[in-house]
Amino acid sequence: MTVSFNYTNALPFLKETELEYLSEFVEVAHNRLHHKTGPGSDFLGWVDWPLHYDKSELTRIKHAAQNIRKHSDALIVIGIGGSYLGARAAIEALSHTFHNQLGQQTAVYFAGQNISPTYITHLLELLEGKDISINVISKSGTTTEPAIAFRIFRDYMETKYGKEEAKKRIFATTDRSKGALKSLADQEGYETFVIPDDIGGRYSVLTAVGLLPIAVAGLDIDQMMEGATAASYKYNNIDLSTNECYQYAAVRHALYQKGKDIELLVNYEPSLHFVSEWWKQLFGESEGKDQKGLYPASVNFSTDLHSMGQYVQEGRRNLIETVILVKKPRVDLVLESHTQDLDGLNYLAGQTMDEVNKKAFQGTVMAHLDGGVPNLLLELEELNEYNFGELVYFFQKACAVSGYLLGVNPFDQPGVEEYKKNMFALLGKPGFESEISELEKALVR
Numbered sequence: 001m002t003v004s005f006n007y008t009n010a011l012p013f014l015k016e017t018e019l020e021y022l023s024e025f026v027e028v029a030h031n032r033l034h035h036k037t038g039p040g041s042d043f044l045g046w047v048d049w050p051l052h053y054d055k056s057e058l059t060r061i062k063h064a065a066q067n068i069r070k071h072s073d074a075l076i077v078i079g080i081g082g083s084y085l086g087a088r089a090a091i092e093a094l095s096h097t098f099h100n101q102l103g104q105q106t107a108v109y110f111a112g113q114n115i116s117p118t119y120i121t122h123l124l125e126l127l128e129g130k131d132i133s134i135n136v137i138s139k140s141g142t143t144t145e146p147a148i149a150f151r152i153f154r155d156y157m158e159t160k161y162g163k164e165e166a167k168k169r170i171f172a173t174t175d176r177s178k179g180a181l182k183s184l185a186d187q188e189g190y191e192t193f194v195i196p197d198d199i200g201g202r203y204s205v206l207t208a209v210g211l212l213p214i215a216v217a218g219l220d221i222d223q224m225m226e227g228a229t230a231a232s233y234k235y236n237n238i239d240l241s242t243n244e245c246y247q248y249a250a251v252r253h254a255l256y257q258k259g260k261d262i263e264l265l266v267n268y269e270p271s272l273h274f275v276s277e278w279w280k281q282l283f284g285e286s287e288g289k290d291q292k293g294l295y296p297a298s299v300n301f302s303t304d305l306h307s308m309g310q311y312v313q314e315g316r317r318n319l320i321e322t323v324i325l326v327k328k329p330r331v332d333l334v335l336e337s338h339t340q341d342l343d344g345l346n347y348l349a350g351q352t353m354d355e356v357n358k359k360a361f362q363g364t365v366m367a368h369l370d371g372g373v374p375n376l377l378l379e380l381e382e383l384n385e386y387n388f389g390e391l392v393y394f395f396q397k398a399c400a401v402s403g404y405l406l407g408v409n410p411f412d413q414p415g416v417e418e419y420k421k422n423m424f425a426l427l428g429k430p431g432f433e434s435e436i437s438e439l440e441k442a443l444v445r
């Protein structure tokens with residue numbers, strides 16, 4: 001088993017029959033996904049993507065990545081949300097913890113995921129004297145944050161390299177035919193990669209969106225796609241009693257119905273921090289609508305046991321924990337014995353750090369169960385590209401099923417537009433004139 005799910009530690013809070021009663025609804029969700037009959041069915045391209053993805057595009061991605069790795073000290077990935085989080089999650093989870101500082105491979109930095117002038121100025125300062133390439137990613141091609149960052153970086157590249165050379169160092173990942181980024185890229189002659197129409201941003205990490213930056217970081221994207229392909233078979237089974245992906249969806253739904261409305265994704269490896277960030281967008285944007293949905297949150301243990309541990313143990317009892325546990329660490333260290341036991345740690349001598357980490361995990365699960373927090377467990381044999389591909393597919397499919405169980409459209413995000421409308425009106429963007437006077441009155445109050 002490369003990725004496996006276990007909900008034994010949710011059973012004190014849930015009867016098996018409660019899950020059995022959900023199995024019919026899970027079957028409906030499964031059929032909606034596989035027969036494209038549910039809400040949002042125009043966005044189901046990810047379901048069979050690992051089986052039918054465009055192989056020639058993958059070859060182009062690998063070729064572009066190779067060139068970037070040859071001529072660039074750093075790649076700047078410009079994007080936000082689903083056009084950012086998946087690549088960062090994979091690169092941080094699977095690379096050396098200090099990948100960018102080691103200087104052995106092309107570093108990967110991110111921009112356009114905020115509107116901070118300090119962040120972008122500091123990034124430009126860091127890039128001084130380095131050869132760089134840009135991958136600008138936006139499905140809509142019109143998102144403000146990456147558009148601003150790209151305008152700044154385009155000017156920077158053209159000043160640094162001249163228009164012709166800059167052209168060879170800028171790669172755009174966007175819609176096949178529409179949007180401002182697509183027209184700009186075509187006009188300027190940048191190489192472009194496609195985000196398929198039927199794959200939404202938060203489901204796009206296994207397309208060029210994630211794969212180009214991931215390949216530039218030196219990771220094996222063929223293995224990642226193989227893991228996802230295996231997962232698409234493994235989680236293709238309609239039967240809740242054997243499909244662990246559907247079990248995850250059903251268990252969290254059953255617990256939600258009992259008032260557990262916050263799910264904490266937990267890890268014991270700091271490199272998984274951005275997997276949680278990616279997961280939060282996936283579930284938050286998919287389920288948080290119509291005044292419903294589990295609030296997806298995350299903690300990094302054991303670090304956060306020393307900050308959030310108190311709340312989890314004794315705060316409001318509306319929490320679920322889902323732990324991602326990596327069975328085999330990438331490296332391990334044996335703790336040595338000291339002749340003088342000044343720090344009192346000789347009782348650990350001979351044990352490895354990972355054994356201590358696993359004891360922290362076991363102790364925490366028991367404590368939190370005693371404290372009334374159901375615990376779900378997702379075990380990864382080890383952290384590698386193949387398992388990452390499987391994990392992505394597991395979460396994507398579970399999220400879609402979970403959204404259907406909840407009775408929402410898991411593939412739209414109408415609520416995100418609200419802040420944009422206000423911001424555009426306040427900035428005086430043409431077309432938003434009618435909103436401005438109301439907003440200005442509200443700002444004065």
Ligand SMILES: O=P(O)(O)OC[C@H]1O[C@](O)(CO)[C@@H](O)[C@@H]1O
Nearest residue numbers: 081082083138139140143201416
């Ligand atoms: O790739 P785009 O179109 O720039 O969008 C980035 C992100 O912004 C959102 O559309 C929300 O505004 C997300 O759904 C998406 O992942």
